[in-house]
Amino acid sequence: MILHKIGAACFSLVLLASCSKVTDTPTDTQNTTVPQTTSAAETSDATTASSAVSSAASTESGIQTDTPTNTEIDPDLFSNASDGADVTVSDGNIYEQKTINGQNYSLTIDLTKWEHNTNTEQIKILSQLFWQCYPRMYERFHDLSNPPTDVILAIENESYEVAEAYDNHIHLHDMWLRGNTEDFDCITHELAHIIQADWNDEYLEYSSYIERFADLCRYEYAMNDGFYNDANWTLQTIYEEDDRSESVRFLVWLDHVYSDANTDIIRNYFNVCRNMMFTSDQWDKAWEQIFAGTQLSGKTIDEVWDMFADSDFAYCSSYGNYGGTSELLGKYPVREKLKSLNR
Numbered sequence: 001m002i003l004h005k006i007g008a009a010c011f012s013l014v015l016l017a018s019c020s021k022v023t024d025t026p027t028d029t030q031n032t033t034v035p036q037t038t039s040a041a042e043t044s045d046a047t048t049a050s051s052a053v054s055s056a057a058s059t060e061s062g063i064q065t066d067t068p069t070n071t072e073i074d075p076d077l078f079s080n081a082s083d084g085a086d087v088t089v090s091d092g093n094i095y096e097q098k099t100i101n102g103q104n105y106s107l108t109i110d111l112t113k114w115e116h117n118t119n120t121e122q123i124k125i126l127s128q129l130f131w132q133c134y135p136r137m138y139e140r141f142h143d144l145s146n147p148p149t150d151v152i153l154a155i156e157n158e159s160y161e162v163a164e165a166y167d168n169h170i171h172l173h174d175m176w177l178r179g180n181t182e183d184f185d186c187i188t189h190e191l192a193h194i195i196q197a198d199w200n201d202e203y204l205e206y207s208s209y210i211e212r213f214a215d216l217c218r219y220e221y222a223m224n225d226g227f228y229n230d231a232n233w234t235l236q237t238i239y240e241e242d243d244r245s246e247s248v249r250f251l252v253w254l255d256h257v258y259s260d261a262n263t264d265i266i267r268n269y270f271n272v273c274r275n276m277m278f279t280s281d282q283w284d285k286a287w288e289q290i291f292a293g294t295q296l297s298g299k300t301i302d303e304v305w306d307m308f309a310d311s312d313f314a315y316c317s318s319y320g321n322y323g324g325t326s327e328l329l330g331k332y333p334v335r336e337k338l339k340s341l342n343r
């Protein structure tokens with residue numbers, strides 16, 4: 001078992017025979033008033049979902065989570081989850097289908113092991129999140145990894161980890177959103193794992209890149225322009241994440257500053273990571289290929305890191321109040337630029 005730290009969580013990567021399962025387990029709880037650590041050092045002391053949830057504080061108003069209810073699923077609640085999505089409820093599961101830019105997608109919310117700790121309003125928000133985030137990530141990267149278009153989100157009150165992803169399947173522990181009432185974008189992170197479609201860490205400079213990419217997507221594709229995400233989970237500054245093996249912000253900087261209509265440096269990165277082009281000890285060449293065709297062409301990765309360290313992008317706060325704009329996004333409209341490029 002290889003243990004990874006990811007975002008606000010630490011994860012264990014369980015290698016299976018035919019695919020790898022990426023399991024995400026928080027080492028500490030979300031905090032709605034203090035910017036959350038995004039990338040602590042890799043650690044082997046992953047906690048279980050049940051222990052993490054038991055210490056989680058339910059502090060948010062607006063979403064009622066104190067008392068589990070036996071609310072039955074009302075199809076009408078989900079019919080507006082995405083304009084034009086066909087929604088049916090059968091055997092307690094929710095099936096949603098929609099065609100976006102000619103591509104058919106489906107989301108199955110599997111509630112066979114749901115015990116109503118995640119409330120129906122939260123499930124509706126997760127549904128909306130899927131339709132906002134997944135098709136955009138799919139369109140950007142699908143030709144590089146052939147990810148699925150039919151995704152299953154199972155909300156399960158079982159004793160395993162907070163969240164995990166493998167193949168087209170995401171598990172979310174039924175207790176997680178009860179205790180961390182607005183941590184919806186943990187699912188953006190899991191959806192990014194689905195898009196990755198099983199990166200092989202023998203071909204990554206650092207195995208942590210699996211989690212750094214999922215965190216990059218969590219930031220760039222956060223639901224409702226980060227309305228929930230930025231008040232609960234933020235990019236760390238270079239003081240906390242001081243090398244490229246750990247820094248999510250470095251990837252966000254590369255994308256925002258050096259991608260344009262003609263180049264997508266994160267696609268270059270994704271292609272190298274996904275398609276086993278360079279072994280771990282060949283990454284000087286890998287970075288050459290990632291930078292090729294951009295303004296960074298010809299520079300070494302160490303030179304590029306130093307450029308990042310000299311920029312205020314590395315230091316601005318990315319914490320934002322609900323609906324507000326963080327210092328970082330005020331100076332660098334990361335998500336606006338991404339949308340303007342149809343990514």
Ligand SMILES: [Zn+2]
Nearest residue numbers: 006011024214
């Ligand atoms: Zn993960």
